[in-house]
Amino acid sequence: MEMFLDFFANTGFGLADYRNFIMIGIGVVFIYLGIAKHYEPLLLVPIGFGILLGNVPVFKGLGLSIYEPNSVLHYLYFGVTKGIYPPLVFMGIGAMTDFSTLLARPVLMLLGAAAQTGIFITFLGALALGFAPNEAASIGIIGGADGPTAIFLTAKLAQELIGPIAVAAYSYMALVPVIQPPIMRLLTTRNERLIRMDEPRTVTKREKMIFPIIAVLLCCFIAPAALPLLGLLFLGNLLKEAVVTERLAQAARTSVIDTVTILLGMTVGASTQADVFLTGKSIGIFALGAVSFGIATAAGLVFAKIMNLFLKTRINPLLGGAGVSAVPDSARVVQMVGQAEDPENFLLMHAMAPNISGVIGSAVGAGILWSFMVG
Amino acid sequence: MKGLEAILYHNGFAMAAVGVTIVFTALVSLSVIISQLHRVLFVWDNRKSYINKALRLFSAPKPHESEPVVKYFDNIYESARQFNLLIRATGEPFSLPELIGKAETRGIAHAHSTVSHLIAAGLIAADGRGYFRWNREAYEQLLRQEPK
Amino acid sequence: MHLLNIEEIKQLGIFRDLAPDEWAEIYPLLRHVWVIEGEQLIRQGDRAHTFFVILNGHFMIHYKNGRAITLNQKGDIIGWSSVRSPFQYTGSVTALTHGDLLAIPGARFLEMLQSNAPLGDKLIKKINEIAQSREAIETKS
Numbered sequence: 001m002e003m004f005l006d007f008f009a010n011t012g013f014g015l016a017d018y019r020n021f022i023m024i025g026i027g028v029v030f031i032y033l034g035i036a037k038h039y040e041p042l043l044l045v046p047i048g049f050g051i052l053l054g055n056v057p058v059f060k061g062l063g064l065s066i067y068e069p070n071s072v073l074h075y076l077y078f079g080v081t082k083g084i085y086p087p088l089v090f091m092g093i094g095a096m097t098d099f100s101t102l103l104a105r106p107v108l109m110l111l112g113a114a115a116q117t118g119i120f121i122t123f124l125g126a127l128a129l130g131f132a133p134n135e136a137a138s139i140g141i142i143g144g145a146d147g148p149t150a151i152f153l154t155a156k157l158a159q160e161l162i163g164p165i166a167v168a169a170y171s172y173m174a175l176v177p178v179i180q181p182p183i184m185r186l187l188t189t190r191n192e193r194l195i196r197m198d199e200p201r202t203v204t205k206r207e208k209m210i211f212p213i214i215a216v217l218l219c220c221f222i223a224p225a226a227l228p229l230l231g232l233l234f235l236g237n238l239l240k241e242a243v244v245t246e247r248l249a250q251a252a253r254t255s256v257i258d259t260v261t262i263l264l265g266m267t268v269g270a271s272t273q274a275d276v277f278l279t280g281k282s283i284g285i286f287a288l289g290a291v292s293f294g295i296a297t298a299a300g301l302v303f304a305k306i307m308n309l310f311l312k313t314r315i316n317p318l319l320g321g322a323g324v325s326a327v328p329d330s331a332r333v334v335q336m337v338g339q340a341e342d343p344e345n346f347l348l349m350h351a352m353a354p355n356i357s358g359v360i361g362s363a364v365g366a367g368i369l370w371s372f373m374v375g
Numbered sequence: 376m377k378g379l380e381a382i383l384y385h386n387g388f389a390m391a392a393v394g395v396t397i398v399f400t401a402l403v404s405l406s407v408i409i410s411q412l413h414r415v416l417f418v419w420d421n422r423k424s425y426i427n428k429a430l431r432l433f434s435a436p437k438p439h440e441s442e443p444v445v446k447y448f449d450n451i452y453e454s455a456r457q458f459n460l461l462i463r464a465t466g467e468p469f470s471l472p473e474l475i476g477k478a479e480t481r482g483i484a485h486a487h488s489t490v491s492h493l494i495a496a497g498l499i500a501a502d503g504r505g506y507f508r509w510n511r512e513a514y515e516q517l518l519r520q521e522p523k
Numbered sequence: 524m525h526l527l528n529i530e531e532i533k534q535l536g537i538f539r540d541l542a543p544d545e546w547a548e549i550y551p552l553l554r555h556v557w558v559i560e561g562e563q564l565i566r567q568g569d570r571a572h573t574f575f576v577i578l579n580g581h582f583m584i585h586y587k588n589g590r591a592i593t594l595n596q597k598g599d600i601i602g603w604s605s606v607r608s609p610f611q612y613t614g615s616v617t618a619l620t621h622g623d624l625l626a627i628p629g630a631r632f633l634e635m636l637q638s639n640a641p642l643g644d645k646l647i648k649k650i651n652e653i654a655q656s657r658e659a660i661e662t663k664s
Contacts, residue, residue: 102409103409103412106406106407106409107406107410109405109406109409110402110403110406112402113398113402116395116398117395119394120390120391120394120395121391123387123390123391123394124388124391127381127382127385127387128377128378128379128381128382129377130377130381133385133387136387201413201544202544202545202548202638202639202641202642203413204413204416204638205634205638206416207409207412207413210412210416211409211412214405214408214409214412215405218401218404218408219401219405222397222400222401222404223397223401357402360401360402360405361398361401361402364397364398364401364402365394365398368393368394368397369390369394372393372394413547417550417551420550420551421551470585470589470590470591471583471591471593472583472585472589472617473589485560487560487561487583487617487620488581488619490619491581491593491595491619491620494581494593494619495581495595501593504590505586505588505589505590505591505592506589506591507591
C-alpha cells in the first residue's frame with residue numbers, strides 16, 4: 001500500500017495542483033481556436049499542445065521538464081532561448097515574400113515606420129506600470145505584431161516572460177480582424193476610405209534582386225542589433241529572387257520554416273507554465289499588448305493622414321493600418337474595410353507594401369531595444 | 376517605482392525618442408534609395424550613350440558620310456535588261472532567293488542590291504503568295520525613258 | 524547607341540503607344556546592328572536568339588519552299604520567333620542592301636514580356652498580327 005501511495009505521489013495526479021489544470025485548459029482552448037476556428041492554426045496548435053506538455057506535472061530530476069538541463073524539451077527549447085528559431089522563421093518569410101509592391105511605391109514604407117511607434121509608446125507604458133526596462137522592452141515589441149520578433153527579443157531580454165509574451169503576441173495577431181477595423185473606422189472618414197490608389201509601376205527582376213542586398217546593408221549598418229533577423233529575412237528573399245537558388249528558397253519557405261514553427265510553437269507553449277503565466281504580470285502583459293496593437297494601428301493611420309497633407313496624389317489612409325507587421329492579415333483587414341465602403345476598391349496589393357515594411361521596421365525596433373538594454 | 380518617475384528614472388523618453396528616430400531613419404533611407412534604384416539602373420544600362428553624348432559635347436561634329444544610294448546601280452537600264460533575260464529563262468512566278476542565286480552565278484555584280492532597286496523601281500513585284508513577277512509594262516516604260 | 528534618337532525609335536510601329544515606364548524597360552535591351560549587302564542575319568531552323576527592328580535597309584525573308592517577302596519600312600520586325608514557341612526561326616533573312624537594325628536579345632526580351640503582363644500583352648499582339656500574315660506565305664504549297 002505504501003509503495004502504491006509512493007507511486008501515486010510521483011504521478012502527474014499526485015504532483016498536480018489546480019494551476020496545472022487551468023493551464024491545460026488554456027492549452028486545450030488554444031488547440032480548439034486553432035483547429036475549429038482557424039485562428040492562426042499553424043501557431044496556436046503547436047503552442048496549445050506545448051502548453052499541455054509543459055504543464056503535465058513531472059518529478060524533478062528525471063530530465064523531463066523543459067527547464068531541466070538534460071531534457072529533450074530543453075534541448076529543443078535551446079533554439080528559442082538562444083534566438084535561433086526566429087531568424088530561421090524570418091528566412092522562410094523572406095523566401096515567400098514579394099517585395100515588388102514595396103519597391104513600386106517606396107513612400108508607403110513610412111507607414112510601416114510609423115506603426116512601430118506603438119512599440120515605443122507601450123515600452124513607456126510598461127515602465128510606468130513598474131516593469132523593469134528589459135521586461136518593458138519585451139512587452140513593447142508585442143506592438144510590432146510580429147511573433148518571431150517578440151520571441152527573439154524576449155529570449156534575449158526577459159526569458160522568463162517568453163510564454164505570456166508569445167501567447168499575447170500570437171493571440172493578438174490572430175485577433176487582427178477584430179482589433180483593427182474599429183480603430184480604422186474611428187480614425188478615418190468615409191471619403192478617405194473611398195480613396196482609390198493608382199496602379200503601381202512594374203518592378204524589374206533586377207531591382208528585386210538588388211533590394212535585399214541594399215536593404216540588409218543599410219538597415220544593419222544603422223541598427224546592427226537587427227542583423228540576425230533582417231540578415232536572414234533578406235537572405236531568404238534573395239534566394240527567392242535569384243531564381244538560380246530556387247531550390248534553397250523552396251526549402252526555406254517550406255520544410256525549414258515548417259519545422260522551426262513546430263519546434264518554436266511547441267517549446268514556447270511548453271515553457272508557459274502556471275507559475276509564470278498565472279500571475280498579475282501576465283494580465284499586465286496582455287493588457288499592454290492590446291494597447292500596443294491599438295496604438296500601432298492608430299499611429300500608422302494618423303501618419304498616413306499627415307502624409308496626405310504633403311503628397312500630390314493622396315493615399316488611402318487605411319493603408320497605415322497595415323503598417324503593423326501581421327502579414328498578410330492586416331493587409332486583408334485593410335482590403336475588407338475599404339471594400340465595405342466601395343466594393344471595387346482593391347487595396348490588398350497596395351496594403352502589402354506597408355505590411356512588409358512593418359516586418360522590417362519591427363525587426364529594426366527590436367534590434368534597437370536590444371542594444372539599449374544590453375548597452 | 377511607477378508612473379512618470381519610473382519612466383524618467385530609466386530614461387524612457389530618451390530611449391523611445393531615439394528608437395523611433397532610428398527606425399524612421401532606416402526606413403526613410405531605404406525608401407529614398409529604392410525610389411531611385413530603377414533610375415540608377417537605367418542610367419547604368421545606357422552609360423555608353425550618356426558617355427558618347429558627353430564626349431560629343433566636347434568634340435567637333437564630324438561630317439556625316441553617307442554612301443551614295445546608286446553606287447552599285449550606275450545603270451538601271453543595263454541591270455533591268457540583265458534581269459529581264461534571266462527571268463525569261465527562269466519563268467514566272469519566280470522565287471526571289473533563287474533569282475538572286477542565279478544572278479550571282481551568272482556574274483551579275485551586287486545581285487542583292489540590284490534586286491532591291493528593281494523592287495523599289497517597281498520592275499519586280501510580289502504576287503502576294505511569296506513569289507515574284509516581272510513587271511513588263513514598267514520595264515518597257517523604263518526602256519522608253521532610257522537616254523540615247 | 525542608336526543612329527536615330529530616342530524620339531524617333533519611340534515612333535517605330537512596335538514601340539508606339541508604350542507608356543514611359545514600359546519604354547524604360549525596353550530601352551536598355553536595344554542594341555544597334557549594321558549589316559552589309561548579302562549578309563545573312565538569321566537562318567531558318569536555327570534557335571531564335573535575336574529580335575530585330577529595321578531602321579534602314581532592304582531585307583528579304585525567304586523560306587525553304589522558295590517563297591519570300593521583302594521588308595524595307597522603318598519599324599518592320601524580323602525574328603519574332605524569339606518570343607514565340609518553339610523559338611526557332613521559321614525563315615532565313617538576308618540583307619538586300621546595307622542597312623541597320625535594332626536588335627534585342629531574344630531570351631531577355633521574352634523574360635521581360637513575361638514579367639510585365641500589360642507590356643507583354645501589347646507587344647505580343649502586334650507581333651502575332653505580323654506573324655500570322657507571314658505564316659500564310661510560309662505554309663502555302
